Amino acid sequence: MNILKHRSIDRRTFLRGTGVSLALPWLESMSSLARAASTAGGIAESERPKRALFTMWGLGMNGRDFTPANTGRDWKVTPILKPVSHLRDDFTLISGLKLTHSGGHGGDRTFLTGTATHKADAKLRISADQEIAEAIGKATRYPSLVLGINRGTGFGSGTIDKTLAWTRGGTPIPAENRPHILFDKLFRAESPDEVAARKIGAGRTGSVLDAVRDEAKSLQNRLGKDDQAKLDEYFTSIRDVEQNIATDLAWLDKPKPQVAAIDFGQNVQALDPELQAKGNFDYRRYQRLMFDVITLALQTDSTRVINYYARRDLNDGTHCYAYKGCPYGYHEMTHHGEDPDKLKWLTKVDTWYMEDWAYFIEKLKSVKEGDGTLLDHTMLVWGSSGGTENAHNNTNLPTMLVGGHKIGIKHQGHIAKKDVRLGNLWQTMFGVMGVKVPANFQGGEADGIIKEIV
DSSP: OOOOOOOOOOTTOEEEETTEEEEOOOOGGGSGGGGSTTTTTOOOGGGOOOEEEEEEETTOOOGGGTSOSSOBTTOOOOTTTGGGGGGGGGEEEEESBBOTTOSTTOOTTTTTTOSOOSOTTOOOOOOHHHHHHHHHGGGSSSSOEEEESSOBOOTTTSSSOSOOOBOTTSOBOOBBOOHHHHHHHHHOOOOHHHHHHHHHHHHHHHHHHHHHHHHHHHHGGGSOHHHHHHHHHHHHHHHHHHHHHHHHHHHHTSOOOOOOOOOOOSOGGGGOGGGSOTTTOOHHHHHHHHHHHHHHHHHTTSOSEEEEEEEOSSSOSSGGGGGGTOOSOHHHHHTOTTOHHHHHHHHHHHHHHHHHHHHHHHHHHTSEETTEETGGGEEEEEEOSSOSSSSOOSSSBOOEEEEOGGGTOOOOEEEEOTTOBTHHHHHHHHHHHTOOOOTTGGGGOOOSOOGGGO
16 A cells, blocks of 8 residues: 655745745645644644734723623623624623723723833833733744834824833834735835845944944943933843844845735725825725734734734724714713713714624634634734723723634633733733743733633
């Protein structure tokens, strides 16, 4: 009897032609399990990519039409959850979570850091997504993606930031908000001249950093305690830049995945929320294109860590489906004062947001990966730093954990975790990702895990 032996193929194998490199989808022969007929088609435990995506929807929501009255797997469908009710086996609703340094309109900085928000004396610390990226980011071209409904950081220019991501040195990381620009970053092939120019630029930046570091070190013995602490923070910021340069250089000569083009339309300015007047911005088209590009980023293993500031605190940035007839801004509706018309529109708009979220879940679920799907290997968080009843409390935060079946998540329908810290969910996710929980995690705003889901 002849036995056909197969050699496993590396997951990062590319098909190369003249000026073209094409990333392969997951093939059975990419797994070590392909060597035996009984296990072919699966992914070995050590080969399972684990991914985490954090989304924050500022200003809370209409919790009375969101949170089910009962817990367990058979939770009763609420108006806002109707769009995702058919996906209930793929997520867990977690009600009752809290953030100490939140409420009001400043929960953006505390959502992934746990620390005090916009206080003048607050010590800014690394965000949870960046801690995971430090641990696993070297496996992908982009250690993390930082996205938002507005781009940049907003740091120092207003009361609310435009980003959720912070480096170890306490520096905000700019968010990208344009799906077509994100697509180019991920998949546009660079010419040899562009690659050479980037290498030269990296070398020049490295030389400047070396000179600055040497100059700073010569000052160290002449400084007082407070100034030395500031200098240490400065060195940390330099190391952040150096690590980014090193990562970039390591991937420069490796071809980017080639994927089918997305039709962004001829007027790409229409995809920039900051350039659109209220009433003209097709938010649904924008949001679903963002989710399409995010799906490709995960599917091609370009990154395994993403945070997305999908709706900002105070100024939502989405124009709140004005093009579909909503007469109010989201912030205005959250301060509804029991006005029935505002409450009606708040539920309607929250339901539309949830329809887009359902689209994203279904998109990830449709992508096969080994013996599961892209959703099975990805944890998605739908969360907010604002409470759900009225105004923006720091308790009863609307939270949904989606996906992750194949990496250790055991969904429970709806669980109530009254007065449990939001940081406990992040700590749970760290464990699933296989990332050690750092010292002083979340600035002390975490004291355990959510055992029910693991």
